[in-house]
Amino acid sequence: MIIELLSDNKELAVTGQDVVRLFYPDAEIRLVHAGECEITLKVAVYADGQFIEGAVELIKGGIFTAEQVTANMKSLPFPDDLRNNLKRLVKLALFRLLSKYTGQPAGPWGILTGIRPTKIVHRLLDEGWRPDCINQYLTTAYDMSKDKAELLIDIALRQRIYLLSxxxxxxxxxxxxxxxxxxxxxxxxxxxxxxxxxxxxxxxxxxxxxxxxxxxxxxxxxxxxxxxxxxxxxxxxxxxxxxxxxxxxxxxxxxxxxxxxxxxxxxxxxxxxxxxxxxxxxxxxxxxxxxxxxxxxxxxxxxxxxxxxxxxxxxxxxxxxxxxxxxxxxxxxxxxxxxxxxxxxxxxxxxxxxxxxxxxxxxxxxxxxxxxxxxxxxxxxxxxxxxxxxxxxxxxxxxxxxxxxxxxxxxxxxxxxxxxxxxxxxxxxxxxxxxxxxxxxxxxxxxxxxxxxxxxxxxxxxxxxxxxxxxxxxxxxxxxxxxxxxxxxxxxxxx
Missing domain, CATH: 3.80.30.20 (tm_1862 like domain)
Structure with missing residues (x-):
């Protein structure tokens, strides 16, 4: 299968590849329009200073399916980290759209495809977040399961005494x-x-x-x-x-x-x-x-x-x-x-x-x-x-x-x-x-x-x-x- 993953911002297309592979692990993913593909995915982001949005369109056989995820910057733990917040919203929109389109859940880790997910928890702990608030954030912002969120928090809290000042x-x-x-x-x-x-x-x-x-x-x-x-x-x-x-x-x-x-x-x-x-x-x-x-x-x-x-x-x-x-x-x-x-x-x-x-x-x-x-x-x-x-x-x-x-x-x-x-x-x-x-x-x-x-x-x-x-x-x-x-x-x- 060939899938096009297109965007005016190539970085957004690149960052979305790991999410697409959760649903289509054997697909060939192209980041430029080639014409010979079964599915075309178009990703984009919008920001107006207060609200930011990740949007995805899926096109197959001329039929469109769309998904948008919007966030209020004031509600995010790191509002100054605009670049990574936009990338996260694009991945989240892709994840939710493909989950609905394929009918298959992509696993308990949601959009967390990185190698070291505990680093997110440590960053939130550094900011003074309580474990229960971190759990809620992980399950909503990354669509990960409650069990995996609890596992990450448990491990991070156990590690804190070993992290260096x-x-x-x-x-x-x-x-x-x-x-x-x-x-x-x-x-x-x-x-x-x-x-x-x-x-x-x-x-x-x-x-x-x-x-x-x-x-x-x-x-x-x-x-x-x-x-x-x-x-x-x-x-x-x-x-x-x-x-x-x-x-x-x-x-x-x-x-x-x-x-x-x-x-x-x-x-x-x-x-x-x-x-x-x-x-x-x-x-x-x-x-x-x-x-x-x-x-x-x-x-x-x-x-x-x-x-x-x-x-x-x-x-x-x-x-x-x-x-x-x-x-x-x-x-x-x-x-x-x-x-x-x-x-x-x-x-x-x-x-x-x-x-x-x-x-x-x-x-x-x-x-x-x-x-x-x-x-x-x-x-x-x-x-x-x-x-x-x-x-x-x-x-x-x-x-x-x-x-x-x-x-x-x-x-x-x-x-x-x-x-x-x-x-x-x-x-x-x-x-x-x-x-x-x-x-x-x-x-x-x-x-x-x-x-x-x-x-x-x-x-x-x-x-x-x-x-x-x-x-x-x-x-x-x-x-x-x-x-x-x-x-x-x-x-x-x-x-």
Whole structure:
């Protein structure tokens, strides 16, 4: 299907695309008149200083359908933010018109198609809004369900004690370190990741370049009077490194980045088939307090389909080793909506997870990304229907509650198998501070290593710019001095 989405203001057409995809996920959307289309959507905005309006016309076969949404500027929480208010009204008019036209509800999140919906709640809390007023605003201004509004507010209130003041945000940063190697590449993966069997020759020079970056950024951070609050060693799979290489890396991290202000170091040990007691003991001795062991599912058939070469027993062994090594905070990830899985499969996985008694649980709704093998061979991977995925997510949510956990961070992704969310759950006192800072974007986070992203945040205004390291290890290695210099310049400009 071809759909035209037209406007005199191209920005309005661009911003409406995500709403159209909620109803027509496989359609080709054109932002210029082409003539060969099934549906034409025309969007416009009107403003007279007091009232603003978003308007949409749908034309099919010469028949017109229209929808308008009007707002009084004085009733809006941020009346000076005219541009974003107009974009919201256009999306709302599109959403309501297409809901009526297609006869299908587009999910509980309404027009909130962004990655970080909790940021809206934090902004309203900053303005002194009460939770009940925020709930009413979210359900009316974004057409989201009451349940999702309550979830956002609950998470935001739980996060508030971890958000930095303007002064703290000018003094504390976090660090992400990316190791872009894995035992194998999972079918759903879109992260920078290279099978270790094909990248053995790259590991040593990559680690040398990474050591230069860690030391260079560590030196600059100290010279600027900054301190590192949290460190997250992710990937890829960092535990694909040998015990000696992992210990050496963690030693460099400790000597270059860690200070009395560092409250948390996390190690992503996502693949149970890469975990040994020696690696875990070394990590614990180097100050790592939180480890992530990610089964994704405990159904052997699914593990084989998605390309994870580990057994359920290896997951159990990895958890036992982590406890033996002294870890008191273990995170486990699961993915809802994996190819071929049913609600019964999810129930089995959550039952197994409960037996492992982790302190953190991250529940992902599967997102089908362009860079994944699933999208390359989509005919061989059958995703569950959206309604079934909603049931699966509810099963995981109930399991987390039964394990004594509460939601503490949330984000969304494009191309999810159902327009839902990813939620991190935690037992009291085991919140991952890095996850909160990364999602809420009120702290500068410097990404080091392969494909790692950096977010430079201006304290107080929370103005943000992003930069990404090269994904290809060869390019990263060859450009390491340039990469370090760029980050130091960025840090100085935001200092």
């Amino acid at each position: 303007e002064k703290e945000a000018g003094e504390l940063i976090s660090i992400y370190i990316g190791i872009p190697f894995c035992p194998t590449r999972c079918a759903y993966c879109s992260f920078p990741s290279y099978p270790v069997e094909n990248g053995t020759k790259l590991i040593e020079p990559f680690l040398e370049a990474l050591a230069c970056e860690i030391k260079g950024i560590g030196k600059a951070v100290k010279a600027m009077g900054l301190k590192v609050q949290t460190i997250y060693v992710g990937g890829g799979t960092p535990t694909v490194l040998s015990s000696e290489k992992l210990l050496h890396l963690l030693d460099i991290i400790n000597n270059s980045l860690v200070s009395e202000a560092t409250v948390e170091i996390t190690l992503e040990a996502g693949r149970p088939d890469t975990i040994t007691i020696e690696k875990l003991k070394s990590a614990r001795e180097q100050g790592v307090a939180r480890v992530s062991i990610n089964p994704q599912t405990t159904n052997p058939g699914t593990l084989e389909v998605i390309g994870r070469r580990h057994s359920v027993q290896q997951v159990a062994d990895a958890v036992a080793m982590a406890r033996l090594a002294g870890f008191n905070t273990i995170n486990m990830d699961v993915i809802i909506g994996l190819p071929g899985e049913t609600t019964a499969d999810v129930e089995n996985t959550m039952s197994a997870i409960a037996a492992f008694e982790p302190e953190n649980l991250t529940v992902h709704t599967m997102a089908v990304k362009r860079a994944s093998r699933i999208i390359e061979a989509k005919d061989h991977f059958k995703a569950a229907p959206a309604r079934e995925v909603e049931k699966m997510l509810y099963i995981a949510q109930e399991a987390a509650v039964n394990m004594g956990m509460k939601p503490y961070y949330l984000y969304r992704q494009k191309n999810m198998v159902s327009p839902l969310e990813n939620v991190g759950y935690t037992r009291s006192g085991h919140e991952c501070v890095y996850n909160i800072q990364m999602i809420e974007e009120r702290q500068t986070v410097i990404g080091l290593g392969g494909g790692a992203g950096s977010k430079f945040v201006k304290a107080g205004t929370w103005y943000l710019t992003s930069h990404y390291n090269p994904k290809d290890p060869d390019v990263y290695i060859s450009r390491i001095n340039e990469i370090i210099a760029m980050k130091v310049d960025k840090l100085r400009s935001f200092d």
